[in-house]
Each structure stands twice: as C-alpha cells, then as structure tokens.
C-alpha cells in the first residue's frame with residue numbers, strides 16, 4: 001500500500017502575487033517549511049526549520065488564520081485551498097522555505113491546483129535539480145532564484161550542495177529542456193557586484209536566452225537596513241541588458257501596500 005503523502009507547511013493564504021513577471025495576479029500561496037540555504041536578506045526566516053504548526057487563512061485576504069500541528073495531509077491542504085475560493089485560471093504559488101525539499105508534497109499540491117483549474121507556479125532557490133525532475137510534469141511555471149555568493153550560503157545543517165554557479169546552470173538547463181515558461185530572479189543588495197551579475201547573465205545567455213531576468217531590489221526588513229541606490233540599480237539594469245534579451249527591474253510590490 002502506498003504511504004500517504006504528508007506535508008510540512010508554514011501557511012496557506014490568498015493574496016496578490018507581489019514579485020516577478022506574474023506581479024498583481026490573484027494567487028493562493030502554499031508556503032512549505034524548511035530551507036537549506038541562508039540568504040542574508042531572507043524575508044521569511046521563520047521557514048528555515050520545519051514548522052511545528054501550519055496556519056490556514058480562514059477567508060481570502062482576511063489575514064485571519066487557524067493553526068494546526070504539522071504534518072498536514074493532502075486532504076487538509078485541499079480543504080484549505082478550496083476555502084480560499086480561488087478563481088479558475090488564477091495562480092497557485094508553491095513557495096517556501098524551499099518547496100523542492102518536499103517533492104511528493106509539491107506534486108500533491110500541484111495536482112490539487114490543477115483539479116481546481118489553477119495555474120501552478122513554483123518559487124525555488126533553483127539548485128535542487130533531482131527534485132525538479134520529480135515534479136516538473138506537474139508544474140506550469142518556474143520562478144528560480146540565482147543566488148549571489150556575496151549574500152547567500154548553504155545552511156550549516158544541510159548536506160552542502162553544488163557551488164551556486166554550477167547548481168543554477170544545471171537547474172536552468174533542465175528548465176530549458178522542459179520548455180516550461182520560467183524566469184530567473186536575482187535579489188540585489190548593496191553587496192551585489194557587477195562581476196556577480198555578469199556571471200548570472202552569461203549563464204542565462206548561454207543556456208536559455210529567452211528566459212527573462214528579474215532584478216529585485218532587496219526590501220529593507222529584519223537585518224537588512226538599507227536598499228541599493230536607484231543609481232546602482234539602474235546601472236545593473238543597463239549592464240544586464242547588454243547580455244540578456246529581457247531584463248526587468250521589479251521591486252516587491254506587496255510590501256508597498258502592507259500585504260504579507
């Protein structure tokens with residue numbers, strides 16, 4: 001008998017997508033627990049460890065939640081998504097934490113999304129190629145990060161993965177093979193250098209030149225006090241445009257109006 005899939009989740013809620021090319025779209029977010037990276041600017045460090053409790057938004061956009069212990073069942077996740085009454089064609093975002101640490105959970109969540117007529121997007125650190133292979137047939141859109149070593153390291157508790165350049169290149173090659181719609185996101189801080197971004201651009205241009213590069217200025221939050229200057233951001237945009245066909249500078253919009 002096949003074992004029932006269990007999920008470690010942090011929260012399930014509805015909002016407008018705040019980042020990237022899908023910005024503004026009506027979205028149900030399923031935030032998975034645990035992450036094996038430590039980004040200096042992470043805006044959800046509460047997701048770094050597997051969560052004891054998962055909270056489910058009661059009504060869409062209400063900000064009112066009920067909490068239950070993890071692990072969560074597939075049936076409970078389905079009820080949580082249905083309670084948010086997503087419109088057919090809107091987005092189901094599988095995010096984290098790092099969702100690809102739980103491939104069976106990603107597959108289960110994506111199937112629920114498709115049964116409800118939703119488009120399924122995954123937001124990932126873009127390094128877990130083997131896990132991507134397990135879920136890729138269930139996903140409609142991939143938003144992969146490309147980490148800059150000036151701000152990101154592997155968690156001390158993780159089985160350390162590949163260096164970021166090697167890992168991201170392999171991940172992007174798999175996306176290109178699949179022909180899935182995708183984008184690459186780089187979070188820009190005051191530490192980000194032109195050399196680091198040039199390496200990202202070389203990777204995209206050589207592997208998947210049609211995939212858009214999203215430059216996302218860090219949002220001051222927690223330990224991050226400063227944002228990069230507008231001048232620095234625009235200089236990064238110009239330089240990246242010289243190497244990648246489609247580059248967009250898009251900040252986190254949900255922070256502007258105070259959403260989660």
Ligand code: SF4
Nearest residue numbers: 035037038039042097
């Ligand atoms: S990969 Fe995402 S969840 Fe993990 S530390 Fe970085 S920003 Fe946070």
